[in-house]
Amino acid sequence: MSMLDIWWLPDWILLLVVIAVLTVLYSRYFADNRVKYGVPGPDRWPLLGHMPLGIKLGFLEFYTHLSYKYGKVVALSPGSLDARIGTLIISDLDMIKEILVKQGSIFTDRNVDENTQLKPLNKTVVSLKGDEWKQVRSTMTPTFSSGKLRQMNGYIVDCAKTTVKNLQEIAKKDGSFDAEEIWGAFAMDSICATAFGIKVDSQNNPEEPFVTNARQLQNANLANPILLLFLFIPRLMVWFEPLLPYLVGSFIKPIRFFQHATDELYDESQKTKNEKAIDFVHLMQKAHELHMDNDELADDVKEVGKWKKRALTRDEIVANGIVFFLAGFRNTTETLSFMCYNLAIYPEIQERLQKEIDDTLQGTDPSYDNVASLQYLDQVMSETLRMYPLGFVLDRVPNRDTTVKGLLIPKGTCVIVPVYAIHHDPELYPDPEKFDPQRFTPEEKANRNPYSYMPFGMGPRNCIGMRLALLQMKVAIVKVLQNLTFKTCEKTQIPMKFMKSRPMKPEKGIWLKVEERCP
Numbered sequence: 001m002s003m004l005d006i007w008w009l010p011d012w013i014l015l016l017v018v019i020a021v022l023t024v025l026y027s028r029y030f031a032d033n034r035v036k037y038g039v040p041g042p043d044r045w046p047l048l049g050h051m052p053l054g055i056k057l058g059f060l061e062f063y064t065h066l067s068y069k070y071g072k073v074v075a076l077s078p079g080s081l082d083a084r085i086g087t088l089i090i091s092d093l094d095m096i097k098e099i100l101v102k103q104g105s106i107f108t109d110r111n112v113d114e115n116t117q118l119k120p121l122n123k124t125v126v127s128l129k130g131d132e133w134k135q136v137r138s139t140m141t142p143t144f145s146s147g148k149l150r151q152m153n154g155y156i157v158d159c160a161k162t163t164v165k166n167l168q169e170i171a172k173k174d175g176s177f178d179a180e181e182i183w184g185a186f187a188m189d190s191i192c193a194t195a196f197g198i199k200v201d202s203q204n205n206p207e208e209p210f211v212t213n214a215r216q217l218q219n220a221n222l223a224n225p226i227l228l229l230f231l232f233i234p235r236l237m238v239w240f241e242p243l244l245p246y247l248v249g250s251f252i253k254p255i256r257f258f259q260h261a262t263d264e265l266y267d268e269s270q271k272t273k274n275e276k277a278i279d280f281v282h283l284m285q286k287a288h289e290l291h292m293d294n295d296e297l298a299d300d301v302k303e304v305g306k307w308k309k310r311a312l313t314r315d316e317i318v319a320n321g322i323v324f325f326l327a328g329f330r331n332t333t334e335t336l337s338f339m340c341y342n343l344a345i346y347p348e349i350q351e352r353l354q355k356e357i358d359d360t361l362q363g364t365d366p367s368y369d370n371v372a373s374l375q376y377l378d379q380v381m382s383e384t385l386r387m388y389p390l391g392f393v394l395d396r397v398p399n400r401d402t403t404v405k406g407l408l409i410p411k412g413t414c415v416i417v418p419v420y421a422i423h424h425d426p427e428l429y430p431d432p433e434k435f436d437p438q439r440f441t442p443e444e445k446a447n448r449n450p451y452s453y454m455p456f457g458m459g460p461r462n463c464i465g466m467r468l469a470l471l472q473m474k475v476a477i478v479k480v481l482q483n484l485t486f487k488t489c490e491k492t493q494i495p496m497k498f499m500k501s502r503p504m505k506p507e508k509g510i511w512l513k514v515e516e517r518c519p
């Protein structure tokens with residue numbers, strides 16, 4: 001044995017010792033939040049934090065498992081390279097009310113670091129914080145007024161009529177169809193019409209780039225190790241931005257497509273100056289010009305109350321346009337697919353809903369006002385959103401130290417509200433895996449804590465597009481059920497199972513059968 005061989009052994013031992021020491025120091029640097037907050041929680045992995053458990057259970061089950069195992073308040077200690085303050089998972093409804101509403105002015109922000117977001121996505125109403133978020137939210141809110149939604153209704157009905165025609169053609173054949181494909185095309189056509197004032201007709205053109213790119217992003221493999229690394233350490237995505245098309249192309253290319261599309265729509269609407277247009281881009285530009293033309297406004301800013309309100313920048317309009325495309329597509333597609341799935345499994349519920357529609361509308365088209373009068377439709381929609389809340393968690397970050405029901409929550413702590421876990425809590429909803437619209441009768445709702453149901457969030461930072469989304473889905477399902485009936489087929493997976501790598505994504509899709517209603 002040579003002297004060199006002998007010296008190698010101590011070097012390796014020394015390296016292991018150094019790694020061990022660094023790991024101990026790292027763990028001490030990132031304090032154990034279970035001790036810090038005095039609440040239970042799972043053990044963490046050095047450097048990786050809770051990522052291994054998240055991968056093992058899947059994104060959806062991770063928060064549900066922890067809430068059921070450790071109780072109403074769970075501490076997650078920081079452990080990843082991008083997390084220096086821990087997380088609290090809170091499912092106590094009184095604490096949730098305090099966080100989302102009573103202390104809404106403290107818990108205004110989401111757990112998003114602007115410096116870790118790709119441009120212009122760092123300017124969305126989802127990502128912005130503090131006064132900047134208030135400014136953008138305030139300007140965007142009138143887009144979803146009752147008057148604007150009534151004007152948009154005709155566009156939605158036209159899209160729904162195309163869906164009916166396509167389903168009628170399917171019914172003439174074997175009747176089986178992929179619900180996500182049908183409703184995805186409807187969602188994209190409806191979003192393009194109402195939010196951007198354009199007609200893309202993806203329902204008759206399956207290869208339309210708008211819908212193919214939206215589906216590509218929706219189907220992105222979140223189990224991709226590189227993408228997982230970026231999701232857990234978002235800062236890396238900014239550092240490696242030039243390489244993203246090569247590293248995670250299926251994720252980043254669709255986002256760039258919609259950025260380019262929204263940019264073009266912005267430029268086109270600037271040229272046309274259509275004063276009667278009611279779509280998002282035109283309305284936001286009108287708000288922008290209203291401020292820009294006021295010579296008394298220095299730097300396009302004026303004081304409103306205790307904070308400044310200003311016009312939206314081009315980046316803010318484009319960024320939020322991208323959110324319209326992507327969030328609207330997924331939420332509408334999946335919710336309508338889940339609803340049809342359960343109508344097919346529970347024909348008695350479908351028949352009752354069709355009777356309510358027939359008796360109320362008498363064959364007329366759905367409108368903003370008449371769909372609002374359909375009580376049972378609202379119950380069916382609410383139960384669908386209870387079972388399948390696409391916003392399966394909410395997150396808030398306090399802008400200063402605060403106390404909630406005796407628990408001190410330091411500034412910067414990420415508070416997670418596990419919506420899916422709450423919606424499936426048997427103490428709140430007995431037999432939670434059963435689809436039962438009777439849970440949402442006026443009497444049942446009155447007897448239940450309102451914070452047990454949060455598909456669109458709660459408080460000042462709830463989903464800004466909620467009313468438009470509900471109108472789109474209700475109009476669509478009403479128009480279809482006036483003409484057709486959903487049934488199960490051989491490819492229908494009962495019970496439905498979700499993929500671990502993609503939250504709320506059915507393992508085998510949602511395949512159903514459709515039949516024409518008897519006259």
